Amino acid sequence: MGSITLSKVTKSFGEAQVIPPLDLEINDGEFVVFVGPSGCGKSTLLRLIAGLEDVSSGEISIDGVDATSLAPAKRKLAMVFQSYALYPHMSVKKNIAFPLKMAGMDPAEQEKRIANAAKVLNLTDYIDRRPGQLSGGQRQRVAIGRAIVREPEAFLFDEPLSNLDAALRVNMRAEISELHQQLATTMIYVTHDQVEAMTMADKIVVLRAGHIEQVGSPLELYERPRNLFVAGFIGSPKMNLISGAEAAKHDAATIGIRPEHITLSKESGTWAGKVGLAEHLGSDTFSRIHSDELGEITVRTIGDFAIKHGDTVYMTPDMSKLHRFDADGLAIR
């Protein structure tokens, strides 16, 4: 069991309201990702759920029980911090054992759980080392190990991969996803990286300045962004946003079309433009195309497409994939 409900939760630091009234429903076993630019209040929201910060108003309930003023330790949640927050003077084993020891668990049961966690996370060979003698990825795994031995109702991750290098990040991403499949426990994961959000989440919560902009599955957000902010934030490369005369033709203040929904041609098409930059990756070609009436357009073509700087090309958008937004930035359906 690990369902979490936030109703009308707010948080202010002094005068500044970081989280305006916010409602959110997290179901048992879900992998929920909070995503948004830096400073939008993701960590604050996570810490409110963890109980490390007190809410200014509103209510948090865990498994249907009011947990608003419950101490962090009583909420049965485990957190993995961005800095890992391992205890430097304790061995890996002692680190993982710490929550069990605090709970006064029987030593034999402790041993069993530690051995199990060490096996799952490939830590058996390092079990007697200190955190200082481990690599970043190993430390990350120890932090996760310390969280899983408690068998919590839900896991909270605060940007756990941001201190790792790119290759390791992809690995750990897969490992955490796999762990979620194995444990089937609720996980709340904070990141500013939309790729992490898209690849890991069952449900993405897009935040801006403490507001929830949209909640939905990765594909929902990709296919039906509720507003301009979500449209621009989700997807890589970013959606092309065009305003002005071209948008007016479609009865919208702004239209959006994703780079992968535009077909390039050297002979004919809807819009003409000149190639500014072409990145040939082999599998894809990313081109930045300058068009006088539209501005700068990014286009993604599958496979290689032989163009270079200065060439004139024609772009044809897939009209069924066109997004329209009104003057307030809200999507028109």
Add this chain to the structure above:
Amino acid sequence: MATQHSRSAARLMMAPAVILLLGWMLVPLSMTVLFSFKKYLPMRGGDLGWVGFDNYVRFVSSSAFWPSVQATLLIVGGVLLITVVLGVVLALLLDQPMWGQGIVRILVIAPFFVMPTVSALVWKNMFMDPVNGLLAHVWKFFGAAPVEWLSQASMQSIILIVSWQWLPFATLILLTAVQSLDSEQLEAAEMDGAPVFKRFWYIILPHLARAITVVVLIQTIFLLSIFAEIFVTTQGSFGTKTLTYLIFQRVLESQNVGLGSAGGVYAIILANIVAIFLMRIVGKNLDA
């Protein structure tokens, strides 16, 4: 980078300072060692010739020696205990955000800037004086007979005075250590179910271990040689005669330079043993 030429020039330039420092240390040291092997009574015949290890044997076998070692250890141990315990408590309190933090921190550090002689005199005359002292007034207010601190509780009084002087040092070092603790570690421990006291015991205290070691060793070196506080208060009476004070009495009151010098050599050996430990641990801290 450095050529042969620039290196010898550098040596030449540094030579005066090095020679001065070396002389400053070596001359008194070798004179102490020299005198410790002589019978030397300035007012009673002067230099009476070599006596071998006589002075060393006499110093140790004197009835005042073991009590003085005991008194020294008691003062050093007592002051260390008080300054470390209170220092940790104060450091934790000062780390909390509060109104007027800057001023409070300066007030806490202030005693360190008062000369030992002055602070001992202030304590003796303003606080501990059985007639006019502040403490005497407090006792009288509650209808109790004033305590004659420096004779009835002489050891405790001296430990109190010296602790007051050294508490700021301990607090300052421990405060910087407390501030360097990653707050996420404490939050992680909180989520792991550790209540306040267990967080202190399992997270904060181990984090402070090195700082505490440094405080203990540096203070030990200075506390082994406290003198002014005893000189202006009890003058070594009422069981407060430390090793340092005993040496002082042998040289200046008994006018026995040879015997005092032998005591001095014992003190040098003791201080060096502590210093070696200190260098090791501080050196390790700097490496890590």
